[in-house]
Amino acid sequence: MSTPPRRRRRSPVRSTQAVKEPQEPKAAKEPRRAKKPKEPWSVPRLEEWGLSRLQQRLVVGVGSVVGVVVAVVGFILAVNAIGSTYVPERAASSAIGSQPRPDTYKGWVSPKLFAPIAQSEADPKPLTLKDVFAEKTLKGDRITLQLAGTHLDADCATAVWGQELVDLLAEGGCTQAARGIYTSSDGRYVAQYTLLNLRDTASADALVQTLTTLHRGGWVQILEADKAVFPVGGHTEGSGHAMGHYVGLVWYGRADGADPGPRDDFLSLGLTVRGAEKAVFRRVVAADPSAAPAP
Incomplete structure (x- = not known):
């Protein structure tokens, strides 16, 4: 009778995964700080002239605040298109032309x-x-x-x-x-x-x-x-x-x-x-x- 072949013993498989080191406990999350409410956007000089904040953004978008203060008369007609009912007198004068009238x-x-x-x-x-x-x-x-x-x-x-x-x-x-x-x-x-x-x-x-x-x-x-x-x-x-x-x-x-x-x-x-x-x-x-x- 022939002798049955011997089964080879398998060597234990070594794990390829790295052994995870014990992690330190995570620090407790700091409570989120409440966001400060944004202050309303405004240009003081334009605010004094009666322009709304939306109108101020439109005007300031054309140039710097300093330039706007000087050139606002030229832009005031465009600003009126978004609803302002206030027009400085000098702007009103330019709108009607150069006809003489009493001050x-x-x-x-x-x-x-x-x-x-x-x-x-x-x-x-x-x-x-x-x-x-x-x-x-x-x-x-x-x-x-x-x-x-x-x-x-x-x-x-x-x-x-x-x-x-x-x-x-x-x-x-x-x-x-x-x-x-x-x-x-x-x-x-x-x-x-x-x-x-x-x-x-x-x-x-x-x-x-x-x-x-x-x-x-x-x-x-x-x-x-x-x-x-x-x-x-x-x-x-x-x-x-x-x-x-x-x-x-x-x-x-x-x-x-x-x-x-x-x-x-x-x-x-x-x-x-x-x-x-x-x-x-x-x-x-x-x-x-x-x-x-x-x-």
């Missing part, structure tokens, strides 16, 4: 004194230059004005600029615009007076009140004269006065366009040029003789 304006509605001519029907006689500017010299307490030129327009639209103002005059039934330009005897001041003939007191009151803001986008045209030159681009002031169905627009300033100084009495200047309104008072008496002052 400040105040308007007054018609006093009861002018009730007899509340309707143009009660005062149908047309204005004339001889009537409105009968006095060639207007004397105030400290200022004397000399009439340098006059003009009467039957179409009020030709005496003003600004479409909104043109439309407002058309709605108010404006039929005449009489303009006169003055210069002071010393040549220091220039002033212009415009008398508008409207339909009624309601139209006159609406005009002087609307011009409180509208004067930035519409005003009377400068009357050209050899001896009186209005300071285009200089500092001027204006006012509007409703008198029954009439509106008197006063406009004045220094001939050199400079801001008024301690020697300049603009209040007296404005009152002096209103001497042209004597023509309106005469019409009140003509419509109601009882309105004449007692002798």
